[in-house]
Amino acid sequence: MAPTIDREQTEPLLRMENINKWYGSVHALKNVDFSVYPGEIVGLVGDNGAGKSTLVEIITGVHSQTSGDVFWKGERVDISSVNEARKLNIETVFQDQAVVEDRSVAQNLFLGRELTTGVGPIKVLDKETMRTEAEKITRELGLDISSPDQEVRFCSGGEKQGVAIARAMYFDADLVILDEPTTALAISGVRKVLDFVEQLKESGTSVIFITHNLPHAYRICDRFVVFSRGDKVGDLLKEETNTDELEEMQAGVPERDTETTATP
Numbered sequence: 001m002a003p004t005i006d007r008e009q010t011e012p013l014l015r016m017e018n019i020n021k022w023y024g025s026v027h028a029l030k031n032v033d034f035s036v037y038p039g040e041i042v043g044l045v046g047d048n049g050a051g052k053s054t055l056v057e058i059i060t061g062v063h064s065q066t067s068g069d070v071f072w073k074g075e076r077v078d079i080s081s082v083n084e085a086r087k088l089n090i091e092t093v094f095q096d097q098a099v100v101e102d103r104s105v106a107q108n109l110f111l112g113r114e115l116t117t118g119v120g121p122i123k124v125l126d127k128e129t130m131r132t133e134a135e136k137i138t139r140e141l142g143l144d145i146s147s148p149d150q151e152v153r154f155c156s157g158g159e160k161q162g163v164a165i166a167r168a169m170y171f172d173a174d175l176v177i178l179d180e181p182t183t184a185l186a187i188s189g190v191r192k193v194l195d196f197v198e199q200l201k202e203s204g205t206s207v208i209f210i211t212h213n214l215p216h217a218y219r220i221c222d223r224f225v226v227f228s229r230g231d232k233v234g235d236l237l238k239e240e241t242n243t244d245e246l247e248e249m250q251a252g253v254p255e256r257d258t259e260t261t262a263t264p
């Protein structure tokens with residue numbers, strides 16, 4: 001079991017302060033504070049249009065915030081491009097673009113970061129090492145793949161997400177953002193993906209898990225950050241909440257009405 005995170009004493013891996021994002025006249029994020037601590041899985045939940053993707057697009061350098069500050073390991077950063085986010089060791093696994101279907105598992109794992117061998121300026125792809133490494137990491141993760149040469153299109157939906165998660169693990173990402181990884185999956189695929197995410201956490205990686213599926217999120221997340229129409233309306237540890245409360249919050253019901261709960 002992973003150790004409990006002391007959020008009072010620990011510097012967050014990612015800290016975002018007072019973030020505002022305007023798209024023309026749309027105020028997509030309103031004075032949002034958001035943090036991710038080392039080794040935790042944060043569920044980012046909220047209804048359609050709540051601002052989840054916008055927040056993640058700021059973290060991954062797709063868009064810039066209109067105002068507010070982003071800190072990475074305590075240092076103020078300007079994540080102005082997708083490359084900049086990669087340099088910080090932030091990886092995103094999109095539900096529909098996680099893998100390239102007609103490439104092998106090994107090719108997918110090293111896509112854009114192929115290993116090479118050779119002396120001096122003449123370099124060739126080191127296919128053998130990539131195969132061996134692919135075999136090792138998929139075995140470690142428990143991916144049911146017959147060979148690293150298997151084309152990814154023959155993998156199940158859950159295994160495809162697994163390949164993308166294995167890639168993030170191999171390259172030692174500090175933060176992995178999973179965008180709706182369980183939507184479109186059958187029950188066994190969901191179970192596998194949730195297991196893979198837990199292994200990612202076990203390996204010390206922090207995870208942001210974006211989903212509309214609260215029961216899936218509740219199974220693995222340590223903390224939930226709830227958005228409603230651009231506002232952060234909740235930031236709760238798992239042990240402080242349940243799926244019913246999260247559901248109400250994301251629908252716009254105010255967080256913990258103390259007067260109501262005090263009434264007999």
Ligand SMILES: Nc1ncnc2c1ncn2[C@@H]1O[C@H](COP(=O)(O)OP(=O)(O)OP(=O)(O)O)[C@@H](O)[C@H]1O
Pocket residue numbers: 023026028046047048049050051052053054055
């Ligand atoms: N590129 C854009 N240009 C203009 N408006 C945008 C853009 N991206 C998002 N928005 C608007 O910003 C608001 C927040 O959208 P966002 O996509 O961040 O929400 P979301 O919580 O990810 O929703 P979903 O779950 O449907 O993906 C919405 O009103 C949306 O229409």
